[in-house]
Amino acid sequence: MTLQTRSVPLDGMRALAILAIIFYHLMPHVLPGGYLAVNIFFVLTGFFITASVIEEYGQKGKLAYKRYLSRRFHRLFLPLLWMLISVTAYITLFQRDLLLNLRPWLFSSLGMYNNWWQISGGASYFEQFYVQSPFTHLWFLSVMSQFYVIWPLIVLLLLVLFKDKRIILYTAIGLSLFSALAMALQYAPGEDASRVYYGTDTRLFSFMVGSAFAVVWPLAKLNEPVSKQISRRLTFAGLMSYAVLGVMFSRMLDSQIFTYRGGMYLNSFIICVAVASTAHPATGISKMMRFKPIQWIGRRSFLLYLWYYPVISLYQAKVVDTSVEPGRHILIQLAIILGLSELGYQLFEKERWMVPFVQSWRPGDAIARMKASRARGLAANLPEKLAAIVSLGLLLAALTGFAQAPSGENSGVQELREQIAASQTKMEQINRDESLRSRAINNIEGLERETVLFAHDADITFIGDSVLLSVADQLVTIFGQAVVDGAVSRQLYQTSVVIAALEKREQLHDTVVVFLGSNGSFTQTQMETFIKEIGTSRDLFFLTTNVPRIWKDSVNEQLALAESNHSNVHILDWNAYSSGHNEWLLADQVHPNPTGAQQLALFVAEEIYQELNDENGSN
Known part of the structure; x- marks a missing residue:
């Protein structure tokens, strides 16, 4: 199967896509919508595969399906195989804890069903601190491979039966609507979105949008000469489409309802406009995309995709704390990603060195x-x-x-999950039944009697993530009337529903303490929205984060800014208080261990007591 022309400018578009994906993982607080860039690859794949089948069938009246699959999987499989071998060798030698459950990851990745295997196992693409495989990103290649195998056969069947390209257009549009609807219906607001993010059925619409576009405006037609007026219009449409994509990449969060209920579908159509303006040689965008550095990246986009996630996950697992000099850590990771990708390009694309056991598995x-x-x-x-x-x-x-490679669950992760699950269950029971609260006022070591009396009777609501859940038992021991609402991987911009529910149950008290920021940063606008929803009449305390990730300083800076702008906002500087006390933290250096949980609860009680007493003019 051949395509009549290679579109060099579209390599530039691939370059922008892979850069967005890489920086989404390196700097999620800067490019929170970078995950959308995978749709660019999906749309382009649908476009080129459909155009190729139509062209070959039109020329030969048949499809060399076996040769097509052989070439496709030769280009995909060998680089994938050697990435898997190299990473497995590395973790065998240097990070053996990541060997856990290695075999099913390898089998599912090589078998091209990784996305469905991750779905069946309840894996989450968005969780940050549970042990992550360096192969999590291979869900993408599985979805691509499934499309490579099935869609050409469907296109061929339609051409044989109906002899009309338009039936492909109608089929692609129908399947895209079905897929977008499946994503919208299966997405549950407030819950992890990995099922609809990974699913072939719920991501099919991007491929289908590209396939429909291949029928309406094939690549050969995109190369036809046009008038200057049409060229200007194409350039303007392209600039607008890239501007909208830029806004989506910077604003469209993976937790928003709109993202899964029409947002990604709309994103795919906008990508098609960008493809048309980029591919046509008469536009200014086409000329810009021929810039050599962009072309260099675009031609290596597949290898960059293969290597970016293993490098980032293994580097961060080894270094742990990337919050100190984050720019240096980003440059090191980028250098490793680029170096490994270039090596792969020379081996598999250029075949500069013919190495046994590399270019062929025979x-x-x-x-x-x-x-x-x-x-x-x-x-x-x-x-x-x-x-x-x-x-x-x-x-x-x-x-x-x-x-x-052993099987099972990491003992540290299992301990944390059990601790969180027990705390969550206890909090839900207490929030439902006030009679379960302790009415006795006991002395607490580390706190003055006045602080104990204050904390026991204080009406306080705690809102947070897994850090809050891991210390909830200690907090309830001190704060006898506390309402605790926590959820694993929760971020600040996901709390609107939480706040509304607490208010409806009359559990949003006059003092609110927030444990959020471990899972990612937030914008000033999101912070202002949060404060407005809580209400400026309430005292609002934010715990600074000690998360050893690149967004730590961004989170704490936003908290400091909110404190300076609002008289009812106060900072509990846990990051400074816990500094130098690694013995208080679990191995992930985020969640407190039992000793750290006790220290955190005591710190929160003392700081809130001091702040509120100062406000009331007492000592």
């Missing part, structure tokens, strides 16, 4: 290359020989890790 090919290399002598082709030795070593290390 044992006969590897043996033949080894014999040929030996015949040329030791001095000849030394890089190939060294690469072969390194590759064989990586393969042996990966096989060792594969054989030794």
